[in-house]
Amino acid sequence: MPTTSGSVTVSAPGKINVCFLVGPLLPSGYHRVASVYQAVSLLEHVTATATDEPGIGLTVEFTPGSVLAVQARRQLDSGVDLLAAIPRDATNLAARAAALVLAASDWDGGVRLHLSKAVPVAGGMGGGSADAAAALVACDALLGTALGTRALARLGEQLGADVPFALLGGVAVGLGTGTELTSALAPVPFHWVLLTAGFGISTPRTYAALDEHRQAVAGGPGPEHIPVPAPPAEVLHALRAGDPHRLAAVLRNDLQEPALTLAPRLRPVLAEGLAAGALAGIVSGSGPTLALLCADEDDADAVATSLGHRGLDAVPVTGPVAGAQILSRAGT
Ligand SMILES: C[C@](O)(CO)[C@H](O)COP(=O)(O)OP(=O)(O)OC[C@H]1O[C@@H](n2ccc(N)nc2=O)[C@H](O)[C@@H]1O
Ligand SMILES: Nc1ncnc2c1ncn2[C@@H]1O[C@H](COP(=O)(O)OP(=O)(O)OP(=O)(O)O)[C@@H](O)[C@H]1O
Numbered sequence: 001m002p003t004t005s006g007s008v009t010v011s012a013p014g015k016i017n018v019c020f021l022v023g024p025l026l027p028s029g030y031h032r033v034a035s036v037y038q039a040v041s042l043l044e045h046v047t048a049t050a051t052d053e054p055g056i057g058l059t060v061e062f063t064p065g066s067v068l069a070v071q072a073r074r075q076l077d078s079g080v081d082l083l084a085a086i087p088r089d090a091t092n093l094a095a096r097a098a099a100l101v102l103a104a105s106d107w108d109g110g111v112r113l114h115l116s117k118a119v120p121v122a123g124g125m126g127g128g129s130a131d132a133a134a135a136l137v138a139c140d141a142l143l144g145t146a147l148g149t150r151a152l153a154r155l156g157e158q159l160g161a162d163v164p165f166a167l168l169g170g171v172a173v174g175l176g177t178g179t180e181l182t183s184a185l186a187p188v189p190f191h192w193v194l195l196t197a198g199f200g201i202s203t204p205r206t207y208a209a210l211d212e213h214r215q216a217v218a219g220g221p222g223p224e225h226i227p228v229p230a231p232p233a234e235v236l237h238a239l240r241a242g243d244p245h246r247l248a249a250v251l252r253n254d255l256q257e258p259a260l261t262l263a264p265r266l267r268p269v270l271a272e273g274l275a276a277g278a279l280a281g282i283v284s285g286s287g288p289t290l291a292l293l294c295a296d297e298d299d300a301d302a303v304a305t306s307l308g309h310r311g312l313d314a315v316p317v318t319g320p321v322a323g324a325q326i327l328s329r330a331g332t
Contacts, residue, residue, distance in 0.1 A: 006331030007049035010138040012130035012166045012324040013039035014119035016192065016284045016291045018239070018247065021229035022254040025211055026177075030161070034229040035174035036184070036236070037165045040192060040319035042066075044127060045116040045327070046094055046134035048142045050109055056095045056102070057112040060086050066118035067315050071198050085121055085200065093128040093159055094135035100155045101139035104147060111139055122200025124259070124285035126162035130324075133166035137324040142332060153181075162285075169323025171239055173231050188242025189318040190293065191300035195273055196313045197288040201262055206286035209258035248279035248293050259287030266290065269312065276306045 015037050023032035051057065060083060062069035072082040090096065098111045113135060119127030136152050139145075147155070149167070156163030161178040171186040211223040221227075238246035260266055260283065270290055273281045277299060278292035294300035300316040307314035 005050055006142065006329065007047050008138045008141045008326060008332060009045060009047040009328045010134040010141075010324055010326050011043045011045050012134035012137075013169055013321050014042040014044070014125035014127055014130055015039050015162065015165060016125065016282075016319070017253060018251055018282075019231055019235045020253040020255060020285065021231065022207070022210060022226070023229045024226045025223035030177045031207060032176065032228050033174065033178050034231045035178050036171065036231050036239070037174055038171050038186070038190070038239075038319040039165070039169040039321050039323060040194075040317040041321050042119050042125065042194065042315065042317050043321075044119055044130040044134055046131055046138050047114040048098065048135065048138035049112045049114075050107070050142055051112050052109045054108065055110040056090065056098050057110070058088050058092055058095050058115070059113070060088065060115045060117065063116045063118040067196050067313050068118055068120060071196065071313060075198055082121060086115075086117070093132040093163075096159055097132040097135035097155070098139045100158065101136060101143060101145055101147070105143040105145045107143045111142065113138075120196045120200075120289050122202065123196060123289040124201065124203075124283065124287045125194075125289050126166055126285065129160050129162035130166040132156065132159045132163045133324045136163075136167065137326060141326055141329065153179075165323075167324050170320045173236070184236055184239060186239040186242070186320050189320070190242075190244055190247065191295075191297050192317050192319065193273070193278065193292040193294060193300050193304045193307065194284070194315045194317055195269060195290040195292065195307065196315065197263070197266065198313070199263070199288065201259055201287045203286040206255050206258045206262060209262055210255060213258065244279055244293055244295055251280050251282045251293065253282050253285075255286050256283040259283045263288050272310065272312070273303070273307060276303045278303050
């Protein structure tokens with residue numbers, strides 16, 4: 001039975017890829033990858049409310065107090081509206097998610113979504129994917145479709161490569177295009193400092209820069225002929241052991257060099273992060289957010305404070321955290 005009133009609020013996490021290996025370019029334009037995802041404590045919130053009018057409405061804010069809200073206010077002062085970069089129409093990933101659940105329901109009204117965003121926009125942390133995951137779970141609960149985790153993950157795959165992981169959370173290996181997930185053990189929290197940039201990088205552009213580089217390497221195999229990657233066992237061992245020093249030694253992201261080539265101003269920032277006392281640093285996904293791995297919580301706080309004093313937007317986070325979670329229901 002569809003619910004005709006009420007609302008459901010769901011959180012979903014941003015992610016970093018502690019290991020991201022990019023394999024062959026496929027005819028679809030996607031790449032086969034081996035990803036080790038970790039969900040971190042920077043959360044998106046989506047509230048879905050049933051409406052009598054059909055269709056999907058959408059409003060967006062940056063979560064008050066989040067680094068995203070602080071950056072947005074600063075940029076607004078210089079005439080740049082970060083919030084305007086987020087589509088409000090049917091192309092928003094959360095709206096597309098809601099449309100998929102609505103189509104599977106027998107509710108003939110609509111849904112209004114409110115997004116409260118804390119994950120950097122086009123930051124390489126899967127913020128839009130987290131919105132999509134949260135919207136899938138919220139609409140499923142609101143409309144009584146009871147699709148179940150596997151069916152929701154299949155819908156998520158249609159929306160983006162990172163969406164199934166935002167549903168699952170924790171730590172997981174992602175194969176195929178990143179959507180074939182297997183949870184991995186990481187019983188002890190890791191402490192990171194995120195350095196968020198005030199700009200975004202397009203994910204397809206970063207992949208294309210990697211392919212162009214591979215194409216240009218004389219005698220190299222070319223992007224279509226790169227071997228299919230597998231995640232290194234040492235990464236999974238370090239996660240299972242809860243050992244940040246071991247993990248620091250094996251962080252790897254094949255999209256890092258392309259992202260740093262597209263945004264060279266990140267190179268000195270990464271060096272500054274390391275000099276501030278992080279064990280290691282990596283570009284998150286397709287960038288430009290940088291993730292600095294620290295030895296423990298105290299070190300992460302000290303690194304974040306030190307980098308903050310130098311004018312960088314530094315946020316301590318922990319991971320792994322849970323995937324999409326229902327936080328509250330009202331009137332359902
Ligand atoms: C960089 C990562 O964030 C790492 O987790 C993901 O691979 C990208 O995930 P995403 O943004 O959810 O990706 P999608 O929205 O599905 O795809 C955006 C674009 O990224 C490229 N893409 C994405 C995933 C993949 N395995 N190969 C790709 O080449 C394609 O050009 C695609 O058109
Ligand atoms: N809900 C959404 N939030 C943010 N951007 C969205 C959303 N829906 C669609 N978009 C579009 O998608 C683009 C990428 O957004 P997103 O914040 O998900 O990037 P990302 O975190 O770098 O992605 P990924 O790490 O998954 O590659 C934005 O520039 C915007 O045009």
